Amino acid sequence: MKASVYYSKNDIRYQDIEQPEIGDGDILIKMKSCGLCGTDIHKAQHQTVTGPIILGHEVAGEVVKIGKNVIRYGVGERVVTAIHVPCFNCHYCDRGYFTMCDQFKKTNLEPGGFSEYIRIPQLHVEHLTHRIIPELDWDRAAMIEPVACCLHGLKSANIHAKDSVLVMGSGTIGLVSAQLAALKGASTVIVSDLSRYKRELALKLGINHAINPAEEDLEQRVSEITAGKGVDVVIIAAGVSSLVTQAVNVVRRGGRVIVFSPFDNNPVVEIDASRLFRDEISIIGTYSLTPYEMKEAIEIVEKEKINVRDMITHTWPLSDMHEAIEFAANPANDVLKVIIKAEE
Ligand SMILES: [Zn+2]
Ligand SMILES: [Zn+2]
The missing domain is CATH 3.90.180.10 (Medium-chain alcohol dehydrogenases, catalytic domain)
Structure with missing residues (x-):
């Protein structure tokens, strides 16, 4: 063979x-x-x-x-x-x-x-x-397999109805996660990506906002969209570790940063660690999927609950x-x- x-x-x-x-x-x-x-x-x-x-x-x-x-x-x-x-x-x-x-x-x-x-x-x-x-x-x-991986990551995100979610990176994992966040009840889903093609695709898939971080001030735009509060959840789906620094800055008090990307090449970053205690933010890693997410992923793909x-x-x-x-x-x-x- x-x-x-x-x-x-x-x-x-x-x-x-x-x-x-x-x-x-x-x-x-x-x-x-x-x-x-x-x-x-x-x-x-x-x-x-x-x-x-x-x-x-x-x-x-x-x-x-x-x-x-x-x-x-x-x-x-x-x-x-x-x-x-x-x-x-x-x-x-x-x-x-x-x-x-x-x-x-x-x-x-x-x-x-x-x-x-x-x-x-x-x-x-x-x-x-x-x-x-x-x-x-x-x-x-x-x-189905990548959808199951994203479902696994979203479990830690614990999304509630009307949440705002920022997905950094609009590759497959980013755009699946963004669509799943909306499916789970998020009312405002924002993606950021350098690629115009991927931003346009995100909007076509029903994502509310697509930001180009090279031309717009991401932190300011997120602040505008969320009336100064910051997003409930950030999902990092791009292999750039400095995004963790930025994610910590844009998440709301008590919010969650989900890291779903390998940072093998530049793993050390600076974050505003005071936000962990003072603002009760969480930074949570996620990797792969478990058998428990496969069935849900099949259901979502078969019934076209996301595109x-x-x-x-x-x-x-x-x-x-x-x-x-x-x-x-x-x-x-x-x-x-x-x-x-x-x-x-
Ligand atoms: Zn994969
Ligand atoms: Zn075991």
């Missing part, structure tokens, strides 16, 4: 690899659509992973083989899945921090999402895999991954979500 194998930044090969063998509780799927995630782009461009490795985790595909103990799925069914499964039985899991479980990152799809066929191990079959309705096309199905259709701007064949990553990573391009397709 074919897979797209990452060796290094400029060396991604579309090559033949061994098709995974499945165990009694596993299933094998033919990949139909796999989203190119910001983290895939980050790993490839900044070489934070060592090749050879097959990236990709936003997977939708058709079951082509089942292990002899699998009763829940049959050949020909359309499913989605995700990559990490917690143990449900450790210090972290007991306290609800499933993504911090030691088992979490050790569990994986084989060989990864950017592959013609993918083995879904038994644990993933049991906890993360779900059927999708026939009306849902493969590309939108591949959006993921218009967020998918490009599809790319699995054979041209390098080109897809270069294109998606270039801020000059009008691109939001890229979906990778295996050959039919």
